[in-house]
Amino acid sequence: MQDIELRTRLDQYYGQIKSVILDKQHPISGLLPASTAVTVHGNYQDAWVRDNVYSILAVWGLALAYRNLDDDGGRGFELQQRTVKLMRALLRSMMAQSAKVEKFKRTRQPIDALHAKYDTATGDSVVGDDEWGHLQIDATSVFLLTLAQMIASGLEIIWTDEEVCFIQNLVYYIERAYRTPDFGIWERGAKSNSGNVELNASSLGMAKAALESLSGFNLFGAKGSRSSVIHVIPDNIAQSNITLTSMLPRESNTKETDAALLSIVGFPAFAVDDPDLANKVRNDIIDKLEGNYGLKRFLRDGHQTALEDEGRLHYEEQELKQFEHIESEWPLFYTYLYLDAIFRDDTPQINHYRTRLDAVLVEQNGQKLLPELYFVAEDCVEQERLEPGSQKRIPNDNVPLVWAQSLYLLGCLLEDDLLRPGDLDPLGRRHHKIPKKPVVQLMFLAEDEALQQELEAYGVQTQTIEDISPVQVYRPEDIASIHAQIGKCEELGLSGRIPRKLKSLTTSRVYMMGKKQAICLTASFIQKDFS
Template identity: 60%
Template structure:
């Protein structure tokens, strides 16, 4: 299939499964269309929204590579991404007073909300009605804001927004010492509502701080006032804390599938390649099954024997969930992308095959459910012989977050994207990947190119193709000379 037809097929799939779900005013995405006993998935989680829009961003990057004939899709897709990121920004800016207060208190009740109404951007649960303190959610927003801005998207538009983003950087700056409720929103795995220090939150915060440090939020058009600053000590302390926690997730969780997002895409937060490998191997050994990975050991969430009338578990109750924990295809999408970034195509193809077998049909497309569970009749047999029983998908189909990452992996394998397209900051080369090379200890150089137009006429022409440039006259305090001037200088 030629490139144009392949792109068109992906456009139809992403438009149907993701873009069509965007709300018209804020551009936010519901986590799913399901409303079940486990929650209202039509709300817009910050974390889910950032992950869910990545497939749209990836497709926009793929369309950019076309010389012509994109039918305006590049611009539309980019603006879909901008709209969602700005929708989240507006929702969070409505709580700017909480950000300011949290910097002083680090109290859970002063935290930014982790989810909002998908149509209005308003809060949907009270401060004490949910474990809102989820530093990884704010961090993934900042990390991808940096990546998308570097890729050329204009998301931040005013000095007020720059100031708020700077405040968000301060908000996550003490993640290395701030217990939170983590990616699964309940804190300690006994579900008693007690926050704890989570490696997945610390790692994502470290990645966000590194990505935001020195970033100009206005891109090529910005000045010193739109540059973000990060305290170097906060990055260093996050690194030390992260390395001391891994391969554990927290005090209550021996290991967690969420760490895949820290050791690989999108965070690439672990500087020690040996520690990354150790963490990945432990996740695969302890959590991987035939339908995905468990979130963590003895996870009772959405098992058929879980008591849905209460959020907490009684002492000793966790043991009944051993070997029957739900398995999430989501983690296979992380492992697929991780293998692609490591240039391990055999492993990538293995996880691609596994994912292809886990999709369920929804119209013309295969979609990934949130999880697979053990039916009640098969629980005893599964306990006696783990991974022996057929599991069923839950009704939350698709989990848009997982679907988005699955689509990214497929687009890379179909040569529509390169891994560098999804990581314009080059984070995957700065950490563990750069150190596994034929020259140990030497990092690969990251080359950045700034384009200058010789005159305004050429600048205008390049702008019609979406290429932002400056003329030599627009560069303050810097003079750009022709090579012939250097020749004349040496001649004298």
């Protein structure tokens, strides 16, 4: 009887997800449009990388939920393969731009970035390198993070050595996010919409999460070998964490805060290790950006307001004040807060945001859907400015925003106990463990026996290379040269990591070179390189 009840509930979700998401998935390419809408604000029928990843999460979640049935009629397998098809479609589109990945590793210039969106039917480019804010590190990072989580859940997404090499190069693509300004999640860069890149905490946090998740991760899952393991330089993770912590609770130099930060303090990134800092970021966002219909993206955001000039791409700095208090409100961010409350097991907040979400659903063809945003009508602008929150807002024509609908359905699956948080986070990122006190071990290595005896006369115990055999000793440049070979793929025109001086966390590791252990000298042992 319980099995019948579970099947009925899952089949109800299947019907919703099929009509809202699966029926929009292109039968050949496997990609999803951000929406089927074509409005004065743009053509949403292209396949954005970020939107595709978030939009397929509900499909993946339902596939995991169907595993609880002994016989699901094949639906669990179909949903699983639909997920694999989309992720591999994104992989194919990005691999077709391997030359850009290779070039970007050296230049770090926006013009050389991977494209942020592709043609839904073919997976090919739809706009030129200089016609869009393509450098969006968070989009590439959320793809990598989700890839790792899905593989950890049992999906087989990566199939060949060439694909492993490409993912390794995507790690190199995002590894210096802590010092790579980008256009950010809103594809616009600085708040003034001037088209200038800046360092964004939401991009950096997502990159940190991806690097942590992929460090030592086997892309072939349980069937893989050492050749399919991804390597991440530990110093890049540490530097990302230091920079992120120093930036928060700000999003960037021009943005005091941004609703996009919800994606890194909670699901899916869980990138902020300090719970007090995560709470501060969350509370700042709620206090400054939450409204009756959703959250503003950031303060003085003119996008799709009644006063926005559709014929202009950029604003002057002094013009931004006209958007104060009338910024569009996005139900999308209620879904982040809803999921965040579920992962934190905060029942009052779960009920609060579920109620708010249900209140902003728009009914179309018998379905309740989330619009992209709500805006203030032009004739209500002055009254809204005088009394913020007093005027009724109108949903825009982009219904549903598939990304938002997917996260909403994912939250419903969790709240209805059809999924557990651990199903969506098999890597356990939601658990922030208290770091243990580091144990520092030093080994003094003498160049030869003569120096060893001389140092021993002064009470300094050392070892020689012969003493520690068969452990091998490498110089930092040797390790850097080896890293430069990891991810190398002639078929894709990809080299390995760009050689750079290695920092202390990378030299302070025990390596396995084949079947032998190896250690690396620190820079302090090499006088000509140490300053």
